[in-house]
Amino acid sequence: MLMYTILPIEEVLEGWDEFEPQYVELRRGNITMLVEPTGFGQGRIVRIISSDAASHLEPRLQPGCLINLVP
Template sequence: MTLYTSMPLELVLSGMNEQPGPYVDIVIGDIKMQVEPMSPGIGKIVRLLECPLDAYLNPQYSPGTMIAYSAPQA
């Protein structure tokens, strides 16, 4: 792959080796999703894991949306 850019290579590749996370898997209704906790009880949706196909069209569950949730029961 060839990348043509006027940006410094360090800036283009910054964060490439960093691990994302930690993520929490939660279930709301019939939708299982992966959430990145932002504060207690509030998180940002990373991706939908298991859900009906029409849930992907619902803007309420799009990645990057902030959502309130309760802590998973152990």
């Protein structure tokens, strides 16, 4: 990653290592997912935890997709 700035590197990277995303393990049917809550009852899928290969091919369950946290 290249970054061109006139700011000191300490100021640019301040707080960079303090961010820790909060993940929730969610189960829908027989599929377990790792979800990052985005607010308003929604979350972004981070990872599919399933041994069934068919669950990884569903377009609505791909990492990055938004889902409702409340069924």
